[in-house]
C-alpha cells in the first residue's frame with residue numbers, strides 16, 4: 001500500500017482501426033496499441049480500479065494499492081463498444097465512459113466545427129450492456145459545449161439535464177462528470193458539485209492525489225503516437241500538474 005494515494009487516471013477518446021491521423025492525435029488510439037497497453041498493465045501488476053473506487057481511495061475511505069490506474073473514455077464512441085470493451089472484458093478491467101447524453105445513438109456533431117464527419121456514438125442498449133459488464137457511465141453534458149462560455153442557466157442545464165437523461169436510460173445514479181474540452185472555471189465546477197455529482201474530471205495533466213479537489217481531477221492523455229515507452233513515461237513520470245497549452249483549443253476532446 002502506498003502512503004500517499006496517487007492514481008493515474010488515463011484519458012482515451014476513440015479506440016479503433018485508424019490510419020495515422022494528421023491532427024488531434026491525442027484523441028485516437030489504435031486498437032492494436034490499446035491491447036498492448038492493457039496487456040502490459042496486467043502483466044506489470046497494475047491495479048486497474050473503477051473511478052468510484054478511486055474516489056473512495058482519494059477520500060481516504062479505503063486503502064489503495066500503490067500502482068492504481070483508472071481508465072476513462074470520453075464522448076461515448078461506438079468504437080468503445082466495438083474495440084475497447086472486448087479487450088477490457090477479456091482482462092477484467094473496469095473503466096468509465098463519459099457519454100454526451102443528448103447525442104446517444106447519433107454522431108459526434110461537435111466535431112463538425114473541424115469539417116470532419118462525426119464518429120457514431122453508442123446506443124442505449126450498448127450503454128446498458130457495457131454497464132452490466134463493469135463499465136461506469138458518467139456525464140459529458142448534453143451537447144458537448146464549452147461550459148465556461150455559457151450563461152449560468154445554460155451551463156446548469158447541460159450539467160443537470162445530462163444527469164437526468166443518463167439516469168433514465170440506465171436506471172441508476174450517475175455520479176461522475178467530465179468537462180468537455182477540459183474547459184471549466186470555478187463557477188462551472190461549483191455547478192457540477194451542486195448538481196449532485198461526486199467527481200469532475202479535467203484535462204489538466206498529472207496524477208490525482210488526495211490533495212486534489214474531486215471536482216478538478218487531473219488526467220493523463222494517451223495519444224496515437226504513444227509507444228509502450230511513451231505510455232510508461234506517462235504512467236510513471238508525468239505526475240507534475242500541467243495544463244497543456246493545446247488543451248483549451250483542442251476542438252473535440
Ligand SMILES: [Zn+2]
Pocket residue numbers: 074075140144180181252253
Ligand atoms: Zn469530449
